[in-house]
Amino acid sequence: MSVVPASYPSTRWRRAKVGLFRAFTILALAFVIGPALWIIGGVVVKAVPGWRWNVLTTLSQGTSGGLENAIVGTLLLMLGVTVVAGSIGILTGIYLAEIAPPTRRGRSSGAVVRVVIDVLSGFPSIVLGYVGYVALVVGLHWGYSFLPAVLILSLMVIPYIAKATESALHQVPTSYREGAEALGMSLGYGLRKVVVRSALPGIVTGLLLALAIAGGETAPLLYTAGASNTLPSIAPLHHPVAYLTYYVWTDWNQPMASAHVVSYDASLILIVMVLTLLVVSRVIVARTQRHSESAR
Amino acid sequence: MTVPSTPRSTTPVARAPRVTGARRHRREDRAWRIGGRLATILPVVGFAFVMIVLAVKAWPAFRVSGLGFITHSAWQPGNTYGGTQRVHGVLIPQGATYGAWPMLLGTLQTSAIALLVALPISIGTAFALTERLPKWLSAPLGFFVEILAGVPSVIIGLWGVLVLGPFLSRDVYPIVANHLPNVPVLRYFRGSVGYGEGLLTSGLVLGLMIVPVIASTTRDLFLQVPPLPKEGALALGMTDAEVARRVTIPWVRSGIIGATVLGLGRALGETIAVAMVSGSVLGTVAPNVYGTMTTIAATIVTQLDSAATDGTGFAVATLAEAGLVLAIISVVVNLLARTIVRRAGRMAAPVGRA
Numbered sequence: 001m002s003v004v005p006a007s008y009p010s011t012r013w014r015r016a017k018v019g020l021f022r023a024f025t026i027l028a029l030a031f032v033i034g035p036a037l038w039i040i041g042g043v044v045v046k047a048v049p050g051w052r053w054n055v056l057t058t059l060s061q062g063t064s065g066g067l068e069n070a071i072v073g074t075l076l077l078m079l080g081v082t083v084v085a086g087s088i089g090i091l092t093g094i095y096l097a098e099i100a101p102p103t104r105r106g107r108s109s110g111a112v113v114r115v116v117i118d119v120l121s122g123f124p125s126i127v128l129g130y131v132g133y134v135a136l137v138v139g140l141h142w143g144y145s146f147l148p149a150v151l152i153l154s155l156m157v158i159p160y161i162a163k164a165t166e167s168a169l170h171q172v173p174t175s176y177r178e179g180a181e182a183l184g185m186s187l188g189y190g191l192r193k194v195v196v197r198s199a200l201p202g203i204v205t206g207l208l209l210a211l212a213i214a215g216g217e218t219a220p221l222l223y224t225a226g227a228s229n230t231l232p233s234i235a236p237l238h239h240p241v242a243y244l245t246y247y248v249w250t251d252w253n254q255p256m257a258s259a260h261v262v263s264y265d266a267s268l269i270l271i272v273m274v275l276t277l278l279v280v281s282r283v284i285v286a287r288t289q290r291h292s293e294s295a296r
Numbered sequence: 297m298t299v300p301s302t303p304r305s306t307t308p309v310a311r312a313p314r315v316t317g318a319r320r321h322r323r324e325d326r327a328w329r330i331g332g333r334l335a336t337i338l339p340v341v342g343f344a345f346v347m348i349v350l351a352v353k354a355w356p357a358f359r360v361s362g363l364g365f366i367t368h369s370a371w372q373p374g375n376t377y378g379g380t381q382r383v384h385g386v387l388i389p390q391g392a393t394y395g396a397w398p399m400l401l402g403t404l405q406t407s408a409i410a411l412l413v414a415l416p417i418s419i420g421t422a423f424a425l426t427e428r429l430p431k432w433l434s435a436p437l438g439f440f441v442e443i444l445a446g447v448p449s450v451i452i453g454l455w456g457v458l459v460l461g462p463f464l465s466r467d468v469y470p471i472v473a474n475h476l477p478n479v480p481v482l483r484y485f486r487g488s489v490g491y492g493e494g495l496l497t498s499g500l501v502l503g504l505m506i507v508p509v510i511a512s513t514t515r516d517l518f519l520q521v522p523p524l525p526k527e528g529a530l531a532l533g534m535t536d537a538e539v540a541r542r543v544t545i546p547w548v549r550s551g552i553i554g555a556t557v558l559g560l561g562r563a564l565g566e567t568i569a570v571a572m573v574s575g576s577v578l579g580t581v582a583p584n585v586y587g588t589m590t591t592i593a594a595t596i597v598t599q600l601d602s603a604a605t606d607g608t609g610f611a612v613a614t615l616a617e618a619g620l621v622l623a624i625i626s627v628v629v630n631l632l633a634r635t636i637v638r639r640a641g642r643m644a645a646p647v648g649r650a
Contacts, residue, residue: 014535021537025428028420032511033440035504039447039455046458088335095332113336115634116343122558122630124565126593127619128346130600134612135349155342162339188324209446216448219567219597248450249568252458267451274446282439 040271047268050261056269060229060242063251063259067266073232073242074215074273077225080150081157081214086207089158092117093165093203098191121159126219128152133223144226147236152220157210164206168199201288208281212274218245244270350623353616356386360610361394365617368395371579373602373611380608388610396618398581402495402589403622405582406570407563409499410506415556417503418510423540426518438515445508453572456501461492461573469496469586487584493575496585501573502566506559513555517548554637561629565622567593592622 058066092113100110129152136148172195180190196203226240227250233239244266251263358365360383374392381390421441425434469489476482521544529539545552575588576598582589590598596615603611 014538018535018537021535021540022428024416025420025424028417029424029429029437031417032421032444032507033437036440036444036447038459039452040443042455042459043451088338091332091335092339094328095336099329099332100336110336113340115631116340118634119627119630120339120343122561122565122626122633123343123346124567124593124619124622124626126565126567126596127350127623127626130596130615130619131346131349133600134353134616135345139349155339155346158339158342186321186325188328189321191328192324212446216446216450218448218450219593222597223600245448245450245568248448248454249572252454252572263454267454270448270451274448275443278439278442278446282442 040275043264043267043271047261047264051265051268055265059231060247060262062229063254063256064262065229067244067247067262067269069229069231069242070244070247070266071269073225073228074244074270076146076232077149077153077221077241077243078211078215080146081153082207082211084150085154085157085161085210085214088154089161089210090165090203090207092158092162093169094191094196096162097166097169098195099187117159117162120155121163123156125156125217128156129220129223132220137224137226143238144224144240145235145237146225146232146239146241149221149225149241152224153214153217156217156220157214160210160213161203161206164209165199165203168202168206169195171202172199201284205281205284208277208284212277215277216245216270216274218249221245222249244273347623350616350620353613354620355613357394357610357613357617359384360386360388361614361617365394365614366396366400366621368393369397369579369581370395371398373606386610387608389606389608392606392610394611394614394617395579396592396621398579399590399592399595399618400621401581402574403564403591403593403625405495405589406498406502406574406591407560409496409585410502410563411556411560413500413503414506414510414559418507418514418555418559419545419552421507421511422514422518423544425515427536427540427544441508441511441515444504445512449505449566449569450572452501452505453569456497456569456573457493460501461497463492464497464500465489465492465586473586484584487586489586490575490588493573494586494588495574495582498570498574498589498591499585501569502563505566505569506562509559509562510552510555513558514548514552517551517555518544521547550636550639554633557629557633557636561626561633564629565593565626567597570594571597592618596622 055066055068056071057068059069060067096110096113132148132152136142136151137144142148176194176198177190180194185193221243225243225246227246228240228242230242232241247266248263248270251259251266254260361368370393372391372393374389379390380387382388425438425441429437469492473486473489476485478486525543525547526539529543530536534542570591571594574590574594576590576594577588578590578595578599580589581587596619600612600615603615606612
């Protein structure tokens, strides 16, 4: 005959706790989905009544007019980040995952790089923007322009790209590398033809997410890219670049109704851009997962 | 990850035909190595550059303000168009005095609120996505976590100041403020609720922004918990709530803590959204949780423009000092998170699949 200790919770209370736990998990999920829908819906509701399609094709007049210059500017900045941060980030990831010579204790070298990348990935973006302003814009007399903006944005997103690349490479089976070596491929040739190629979907996904982050940033751009109501010039220095987040940030609390419309339109375009990038990266992941499962 | 080369066979076998362009391959290998090394050096150089610029820029402000910078509250740019004075060998505008205590406290307060909000939501979401919902439902619903992570902070700020803040200050805050008893801690939830721009709204918005950071990591951690211990606990008669509390969460506890600290780092450095919903009021500590305030990051973004008009450069130097304080906090928090996550990874790794 067993003795149930007096402190043992009653069955009813345990059953109630199960209910509470299940309600808590669903409620928590609702607190993620609800605000996400609320934010997107809020932007759509505010932007759609004043939406005119020529916003996409006319230049801004600051607190009124279109956003063509800002769209082109944001896309240009994203292109610049793709080139600078993409090449550096992907190479860093490849080096850390594949090339870095192992140390005597069997761990991969590049410990300092890993620490810096971890620290940079959580570094306040405005501090990077401040340094871009005092050191590049003012210190080197570059002025508000394309190059300092791209450099600062790149420093911000390199960690994301490097980490995504590294983890994508870690998912490539070791047998691929052994196969490449067994076929007599050199390290570089094997990387190019076998290892990096099979990690490419993961790398591209990381790059797209980094682009979404870069395109939606405001703080590091305000004091590096400056502001401009004209189309971005080809010159990388001394010419300010317009970008979408600038108009959201400056026009929302202007007194004129036309400024609010600019702010909401810029928000809507940004949301569409970010969602497109997210969906594309999601599709890439889904497709490659399907392929890898069928290959097994 | 290089594969150890096998010792060359001594038995004579047919020689493989010599690879044409072996020199080209060697050259390509060298290019990969050098390129990789260069690429890894660049972020390190960039980070060192950032910290050095901050330190050099902040030095004059540090000489004038000293350590009192982080304990004083006054934020007086002084008379930027009038005379200047020399303090400890640094030329500053007459009457200029800066203290970062209110914004430092504001940074910590908003981040603390954000953590309190985000941690339960993240853990609940991770449970819902990994254990409660069927896979066909959890995959599309999990996408909302990524959406929340991807929405630009300026848009979250816009929503916070135009939609969430007014809603809360009209429909939620008054109810809370009028019905709570006047006892310690809860006292801060009483009093004037303002217009929705302030400490609590900032904390809630920040919490929403760091939920994806914590939730996505926690979800991945939960997926790594092997099924056998959970099934064993169920077989012993535990309810799924008890399995969650006594098996799943303890299994990955340090990973969750690491992710939370990572989220804390994000909250500390978030700029634009807080600048929009905090009220951006300098030099005062919020009297209650609804009060307007500011954070270090928000101050830098809102004040750098006017600081540049200070001919002596003291205001810009002061912002560098504020930025340095924030950078040091951020680096310490991130290193802490890294240490915790690494330890968690080491402990979890050998367990593997049951």
